[in-house]
Amino acid sequence: xxLSGLRVAVIVFPGSNCDRDMMVAIExxxxxxPSLVWHKETTLDPxxxxxxxxxxxxxxxxxxxxxAARAPIMESVxxxxxxxxxxxxxxxxxxxxxxxxxxxxVLVENAGLKYVCRNTSVEVVEGTASxxxxxxxxxxxxxxxxxxxxxxxxxxxxxxxRLEDNGQVAFRYTESDIIGPANPNGAARNIAGxxxxxxxxxxxxxxxxxxxxxxxxxxxxxxxxxxxxxxxAA
Amino acid sequence: MQxxxxxxxxxxxxxxxxxxxxxxxxxxxxxxxxxxxxGKRILLEIDESDExxxxxxxxxxxxxxxxxxxxxxxxxxxxxxxxE
Numbered sequence: 001x002x003l004s005g006l007r008v009a010v011i012v013f014p015g016s017n018c019d020r021d022m023m024v025a026i027e028x029x030x031x032x033x034p035s036l037v038w039h040k041e042t043t044l045d046p047x048x049x050x051x052x053x054x055x056x057x058x059x060x061x062x063x064x065x066x067x068a069a070r071a072p073i074m075e076s077v078x079x080x081x082x083x084x085x086x087x088x089x090x091x092x093x094x095x096x097x098x099x100x101x102x103x104x105x106v107l108v109e110n111a112g113l114k115y116v117c118r119n120t121s122v123e124v125v126e127g128t129a130s131x132x133x134x135x136x137x138x139x140x141x142x143x144x145x146x147x148x149x150x151x152x153x154x155x156x157x158x159x160x161x162r163l164e165d166n167g168q169v170a171f172r173y174t175e176s177d178i179i180g181p182a183n184p185n186g187a188a189r190n191i192a193g194x195x196x197x198x199x200x201x202x203x204x205x206x207x208x209x210x211x212x213x214x215x216x217x218x219x220x221x222x223x224x225x226x227x228x229x230x231x232x233a234a
Numbered sequence: 235m236q237x238x239x240x241x242x243x244x245x246x247x248x249x250x251x252x253x254x255x256x257x258x259x260x261x262x263x264x265x266x267x268x269x270x271x272x273g274k275r276i277l278l279e280i281d282e283s284d285e286x287x288x289x290x291x292x293x294x295x296x297x298x299x300x301x302x303x304x305x306x307x308x309x310x311x312x313x314x315x316x317x318e
Contacts, residue, residue, distance in 0.1 A: 063302055070299060099302065106304045113250050154247065154305065186248075 001233040007047045008034035008229075011077065011093075013068045018054035018090065018209060025209040026051075029226050037073060044076035048232050049086045052077070052093030054147070054207055064107065064150045065095030074100060086131055086232055087201045091148055094193070094203035103194055103203045104163070105155030110148070111186025117147040119217065120184055121176030122192050122206050127167040130199030135227030141174060142220035144206035146184055146192075151205040153187035153194075160188055168195045171204055235282055237292050238311040239300055242273035247305045276300060285312055 008026050012019045019036060027033045034051070037044060044050065057068035068074070074096075081087050081102055089097040097103045110116055126138035136142075155163070163169050171193035173182040183190050185205070193204030211221030243249050249271050256270035278295075282288040289310055296308040 062300070066299065066302070104304075106302055108248065108305065109250050111248070111250055113254055152248075152250075156304075186250075 003030040003229050003233050004032040006030055006032065006049065006229055006233050007045070008032075008049045008051065009037045009044060009047045010034050010051045010053055011039065011073055012036050012053070013039045013055070013057035013071060015057045015059055016053050016055035016092070018092075018207065021207075021209045022051055022053045022090070025212050025221070025225060026229070028212060029222060030229055039068065039071040039073050042072045042076065044073065044080055047080065047085070049088060049228070050077050050080055052087070052089040052096050053209075054091030054093060057092055057096065060150075063099070065092060065097075065099040068092075068096045069099035078102065081196070081201055084198065084200055086228075088132065088228070089201075089203040090207055090209070091146075091151075091205055094205055095150065097201065097203045102201050103196055104159045105153060105194070107148075107150045107205070108152045108154050109150050110152050110184070115147075115149040116151070116184045117145070118184065119143050119145045119179050120192065120206055121174050121179045121182065122171045123174040125167075125169045125172055128170050128195060128199065129167060130170065130195050130202065131231035132195070132199075132202040132224075132228045133170055134231050136224065141176065142211075142224060143176075143179065143218040144208055144211045144221050144224070145218075146206050147210075148185070148205055151185040151187065153185075153191040153205075155188060163191075163194055164189070166197060168197065168199075169193075170195050170202060171206070235280055235285075235288055236313045237278040237280060237288060238313060239276040239278065239292060239296060240273060240309040240311065241276065241296075241301050241306050242309075243271055244305055244307055288312065 208221030
């Protein structure tokens, strides 16, 4: 399949604010505009990739992602995932995926108690098997920005060990000469992104859609998204 | 019937907000404070007269939405509709 044959949907909640950036990023790479799907929809047309974008869905009320995870559209997203469909959640999208239980653990307030908005150096972890990582090299470092107040990944020791043992840790924050200290938020084991057990669901805090052009300081987000699209089209 | 749900972080889960408040209290001279944990309190008004049934429904609400049981515990308190 060519990239323009890929069907991608971006789910939009009240308070999503990276939905259009993601739409533009995918269109730039695939040559076809993803559909934007409103949270009140109850059906999701067949897609190759469902993306849950960043933002402040439902104003972060109760807990980040808690209300969005129970929105009408999510049942269809969960069905899509249950059929082995690919799902990618970025930032608030990651928080939402954790609240649905598709991914284990939770994102709590940053250890420094401050909203963090800066570039991070993210390393591709060895030993994963997923469409999101198969086109990237283990150990490859990407500069991708984060922007969040609750990005501090937390899970029980058992869950963390299981993630490590099953190759479900996709990305880790790393030290970098350019970026400085590795971990922006206190996340357990420097975790920046994790996969479901079958590798078809990815949640990550860094925003690849914000690293799409030299003018934005990095094109590594384009590299990452392009690798994902190529893998899904293969 | 009025019901109060108290949601607190599980033991062992880091509470950065609680820690910051604790530091401020110490700075203000309240040296006796050794730990601070911040929780949430949700007041529910529900149409139900049977206490056991109400408790069961609210527990379902907590498990489904109100609490994230990965990091939070909840307690259900029935106040019989009295104003506090």
